[in-house]
Amino acid sequence: YKILFNDAVAMTGGQAHDGPLSVQAITHEMKAEGAAKIVVVSADPSKFDKSQFAAGTDLYHRDQLMTVQKELEATPGVTILIYEQTCATELRRRRKRGSAEDPSKRAYINDRICEGCGDCGMASNCLSVQPLETELGRKRVIDQSACNKDFSCVKGFCPSFVTIEGGEMAKGKGVEIADELFARLPQPKVASTDGVFGALVCGIGGTGVVTISSLMGDAAQSEGKASQVLDLTGMAQKFGAVYCHLKIGDSVNHLNATRLSTGKANLLIGADIVTSASNEGLSRLRQGVTRAVVNEHETVTGAFTRDGDFHIPVDDMRKALQRFTGAGNAHFFDSTEVAEALTGDTIGANIMLLGYACQMGWLPVRLESLEAAIERNGVAVAYNLRAFKLGRLMAHDASQIESLMEQSFATPEWHQLSESVDQLIERRGRDLVSYQNQAYADGYLKLVERVRKAETAIKADSNELTEAVARNLYKLMAYKDEYEVARLYTDGTWLAAVERQFKGDFKLKFHMAPPLISKRDPDTGRLQKREFGPWMYRALKLLSRFKGLRGTRLDPFGYSEERRQERALIGKYQQRIEQLIAGLSADNLATARDIASVPEQIRGFGHVKERNLALAQERWTLLQERFDNPARRIQSVQVMEPEKVA
């Protein structure tokens, strides 16, 4: 049996349980019931005194959970595993209130090294590990505002993770916003309640959704109006869907059922587009009546932790919201991105939407009442007022927000997407010079150019194959061995990005599994990651200077199976591309592009990469068969024609 002890009664918003229930008491009770074996697994075993457990109880760190489970599986009789870890949401609350320690430590991903394999999402099941779209594909970034400091993502098998200890998050990224910019904003109109005004606030738990409806309710009451709110907070968990039904009336006599009925929302504040476009959200909207402001940021759902390529159909959701509200009534902007760029924290995203709705004149309360409610709320008042004003500015003149964002920070080079295939090739060629040398880059450029000639010869305006080869040949050639990881940590760009986000006296700890010095897990045989102190930065800096040894007989890392495979893969890919060039026709161009694109699946490091490579090989075999025998494919399509089936 597994007993999960999370320090609160489930689904009650963190209520403590009655009676003297404790992990220690449970071990004694289980012993008295006759359990053959009892094991306690904890996120922090040091807080327990084993002598207080029932005799024979073992205690382990949660990292050993799989080993413990295997042992228990092989143990005859009734076995009990007590898993102790405080509920993540409750822990956050306690940290906010200062009743639990908030570790001065943060996980951070070097996105240049990240391969987007998704192993960290699988290891942590955490939605604070967010997708980051870059020129080199989809990577990962930790949403520092939402991070629970659980650090299980760090176990993702790659060298991209560092933990930053000490220091503090830099706010605002250096954007000075003059007060007169806000002072020039026109006084917004106040919407009529017309008896009862219904507002729906939708979003994700743990991001301050409930605060938005309570601020509106408080502002209304301060004006002598009546308000009532129903917060549907799902499973009361972080990242669960939250729907707040708010009614504001001229008097209590206008308020009856708390929940908004179908089509009764005058306003939608959509803090998250997925919950806004859900059945619960859409059903409250009325065409021509509801006004909506929606954060179109792609906040991933649980599916992303299992499928790293998962995309939210944002366009379809936007269309649905436009259809349900009527032409011009739904407004969208990425308030998460604006909040992060201009306030240094994504937590301001929702209050920005409130400011937007206020400035549009969509709220039945005065501006001054809302500002006073923010002050009465008493949490991060200056910050929230600033985010609120930024939302107002967005509604009044979006171009001013855009220009502020341009000033906020220079977008890192690889976060900017190439605007043409030529640019894409040129950037990668340039990077391969830094990776190895000019001759290495020339080899890349030459093959890409040959592909371009072959492609334009059969279809003048086509570049899909050229682009696929340019992206994928680069990916294979710039494989991330020890020298490259060292370069990507120490060439100055990564450290500059860290220093923009963190200030004060902080230490960097690196989490890696260098094959030459790492131990293997006795159960899985996989290399185990270890933490290395700040000295590792200097070691990496030194190592990066030896990239000239890469692939030579003097390369101590080059003999490993993984490195051999990476080098062999480049040669095989080049041969494959030569074959494609030789047999290219207008009919098989799309298949050739698919063959050339397969390496984008070969993501990750070590055993993760190995697994992905095996899948890629299968796909190559399938596609090559299609390329070599197009007739066979046509035959199979013919079988599916309806008249033949009939």
Ligand code: SF4
């Ligand atoms: S390489 Fe994989 S495990 Fe590492 S940060 Fe990127 S997605 Fe996560």
